[in-house]
Amino acid sequence: MTNNTLSPFHLAIPVDDLQTARSFYNEILELEEGRSSDHWVDFNFFGHQLVIHYKPKPDLKKNHTNPVDGKDVPVPHFGVILEWEIWQKLAKRLSEKSIEFVIEPYIRFQGEIGEQATMFFYDPCGNALEFKSFKDIREIFRK
Numbered sequence: 001m002t003n004n005t006l007s008p009f010h011l012a013i014p015v016d017d018l019q020t021a022r023s024f025y026n027e028i029l030e031l032e033e034g035r036s037s038d039h040w041v042d043f044n045f046f047g048h049q050l051v052i053h054y055k056p057k058p059d060l061k062k063n064h065t066n067p068v069d070g071k072d073v074p075v076p077h078f079g080v081i082l083e084w085e086i087w088q089k090l091a092k093r094l095s096e097k098s099i100e101f102v103i104e105p106y107i108r109f110q111g112e113i114g115e116q117a118t119m120f121f122y123d124p125c126g127n128a129l130e131f132k133s134f135k136d137i138r139e140i141f142r143k
Helices: 018-028 084-096
Strands: 010-015 032-036 040-045 048-054 064-068 071-075 078-081 101-108 116-122 128-134
Touching: 010 018, 018 032, 018 040, 018 048, 071 101, 071 116, 071 128, 084 101, 084 116, 084 128
Parallel strands: 010 048, 078 128
Antiparallel strands: 032 040, 040 048, 064 071, 101 116, 116 128
C-alpha cells in the first residue's frame, strides 16, 4: 500500500521518572506540551503526538544493538526525519546542551543515493531516539 500523504503518528513510550522525562522533552528537545495527567504527558513531536507514560522499567537501559556502519545502533529506537537545515540546528543545539550521544551526528552515504544525516541518544529513562535527515527527501525509500 502506497500513500504519499503523511499523517501524524501517535507513539506512547514508557518512562520510569515522569518529571525527569517531562523536563527532558520540554527543555532539551524544546517540545510543546499538550494534555497531561499524573501518569502521562502529551508532546508535539514535530507535528506528531508523543506521549510519555509512567511505568517502572528497571532494565530499559540495557537495550539491544545492531551494527550499522560499524556503530552500535540501539534497538528499539524512534525518532523523526527532519529537513536538512532543521536537523543541523537540532544537532548543534543538543551538542551545546551536552547531550551524551550514543552515535554522534554524522553523514551516511555521503555523495550517494540516500545521503542522510543521523544521530542517536537516550532520553533520561533509557528510550533511544534517532533524528535523521535526507539530503534529498525524495530518496527516503530509494534503494
